[in-house]
Amino acid sequence: MAEELRQLGSRSVTVVSGGVLFAADRQLAYRATLWLRSAVRVLEPVISGRIGDIDQLYELASRPRWEELIGPRRTFAVRATVTQGPFTNSQFAALRVKDAVVDRIRARRGSRPDVDRRRPDVPLRLVVRGEEAHLFRDLAGDSLHRRGYRPIQVKSPLSEAIAAGLLLLTEWDRESPLLDPMCGSGTFVLEAAAMAADRAPGLERRFAAERFPDADAKLWRELRAEAADRLRPALAFPLLGTDRHSGAVAIAKQSAETAGLARSVRFEIADAATFEPPFEPAVVVTNPPWGERLGEGADLVASWRALGTFLRRCSGATAFVLSGAPELTRHIGLRSSQRWPVMAGQLDARWLRYEMR
Numbered sequence: 001m002a003e004e005l006r007q008l009g010s011r012s013v014t015v016v017s018g019g020v021l022f023a024a025d026r027q028l029a030y031r032a033t034l035w036l037r038s039a040v041r042v043l044e045p046v047i048s049g050r051i052g053d054i055d056q057l058y059e060l061a062s063r064p065r066w067e068e069l070i071g072p073r074r075t076f077a078v079r080a081t082v083t084q085g086p087f088t089n090s091q092f093a094a095l096r097v098k099d100a101v102v103d104r105i106r107a108r109r110g111s112r113p114d115v116d117r118r119r120p121d122v123p124l125r126l127v128v129r130g131e132e133a134h135l136f137r138d139l140a141g142d143s144l145h146r147r148g149y150r151p152i153q154v155k156s157p158l159s160e161a162i163a164a165g166l167l168l169l170t171e172w173d174r175e176s177p178l179l180d181p182m183c184g185s186g187t188f189v190l191e192a193a194a195m196a197a198d199r200a201p202g203l204e205r206r207f208a209a210e211r212f213p214d215a216d217a218k219l220w221r222e223l224r225a226e227a228a229d230r231l232r233p234a235l236a237f238p239l240l241g242t243d244r245h246s247g248a249v250a251i252a253k254q255s256a257e258t259a260g261l262a263r264s265v266r267f268e269i270a271d272a273a274t275f276e277p278p279f280e281p282a283v284v285v286t287n288p289p290w291g292e293r294l295g296e297g298a299d300l301v302a303s304w305r306a307l308g309t310f311l312r313r314c315s316g317a318t319a320f321v322l323s324g325a326p327e328l329t330r331h332i333g334l335r336s337s338q339r340w341p342v343m344a345g346q347l348d349a350r351w352l353r354y355e356m357r
C-alpha cells in the first residue's frame with residue numbers, strides 16, 4: 001500500500017501497524033480513495049487524544065467542528081473499534097461519540113443531524129487503542145475491497161484488497177501472461193486484469209467523500225474523467241483462471257462480465273493435476289485450499305500435490321502460492337525462494353515464491 005501511495009504521488013508515507021500514514025491534500029485523498037487497490041479504507045484524521053474513561057472520550061469527541069465537518073442536512077454514523085481500552089464495549093463508545101456530535105451540532109445550529117447507519121453521508125470511525133483514541137472521517141464509506149463485481153455471496157473468496165496487495169508483491173509487469181490454476185471465484189485474475197487495464201477500482205463507485213459538506217464535485221469529476229481516459233479496453237496477452245469446480249468458474253465468468261473485464265480474461269474448468277497450460281505463463285499466482293474454510297484431509301493433500309505437478313509444467317515461470325498451512329505446503333514438493341508473512345482475513349498465512357527454472 002505504501003508503494004501504491006508513492007505511485008499516486010504521495011511524498012510522505014509511513015508504514016504503521018495495520019496501515020499507512022500519508023499526508024495528503026484533497027486531490028491526493030480523493031485519488032487514494034479512487035485508486036488504491038490494496039487498501040480497505042481511507043481515513044481522514046479529525047482528532048486524537050488520550051482518554052482515561054468514557055467521559056473523557058465524550059469530551060474529546062465534542063471538540064471537532066462537527067457543524068462544518070458534517071454540515072447541515074447530512075446524515076452521519078459512528079463505527080468504533082476498541083482494543084484494550086479503558087472500556088471494551090465498542091458499541092457504547094460509538095454511542096458516546098454520536099452523542100457528543102449531536103450535542104455539539106444542536107448547541108451551535110439549533111437542530112440535530114440524523115443518524116443513518118446504512119449509508120451515512122459522513123461516516124465517522126473511532127479507533128481506541130489502549131488509552132489512545134482517534135476519530136476519523138471515512139472517505140469511502142463502504143469497504144474499498146467491495147469492488148462491485150462479485151455477483152452473489154461467494155463461499156470462500158479471497159478479499160479483493162488482499163489479492164491485489166499480493167499481486168503487487170509479485171512485481172508482475174502487467175503485460176506478461178498470468179495464470180491461476182485454482183482460481184475459485186477468480187479474484188487474482190480479475191484484480192490482475194484491472195491492474196493491467198489501468199482500471200481504477202473505484203471508477204464505477206460512489207464514495208461518502210462526495211457527500212461531505214466540503215466535497216469538491218469538480219475535482220471528483222476531473223479525477224473520474226482522467227480514470228476513464230486511462231482505462232485500456234482489451235489486453236493483448238492472456239490472463240487465465242482455471243478451477244476444477246464448475247460452479248466457481250461460472251461465478252468467475254459472471255464477475256468478469258460485471259467488472260467489464262470479460263474481454264481481457266478467460267476462465268475454464270480444469271484439474272490442475274492434468275491441465276496443460278495453453279501458453280507459457282510468466283507468473284502463476286494461486287490460493288489452494290488449506291482447510292480453514294474449504295475441503296479437508298486427503299483431498300487437501302491431493303490438491304497441493306496437483307499444484308506441484310502443475311507448477312513443474314510451467315518452466316520459466318515465477319509462481320506465488322498463498323498458504324495458511326505449512327504441513328500442506330510441503331506437498332508441492334518444491335523449495336520456495338522467498339516468503340512473506342501475510343494476514344489473509346484473520347488467518348496467518350505465507351505468500352511463497354517459487355522459481356520454475
Ligand SMILES: C[S@@+](CC[C@H](N)C(=O)[O-])C[C@H]1O[C@@H](n2cnc3c(N)ncnc32)[C@H](O)[C@@H]1O
Nearest residue numbers: 157158182184185187244245271272289303306
Ligand atoms: C481457496 S479456493 C481459491 C479461492 C480463490 N482465490 C478466489 O478468489 O475465490 C481453492 C480452490 O482450489 C480449487 N482446487 C482444489 N484442487 C484443485 C485441483 N486439483 N485442480 C483445480 N482446482 C482445484 C477449489 O475448487 C477451490 O476453488
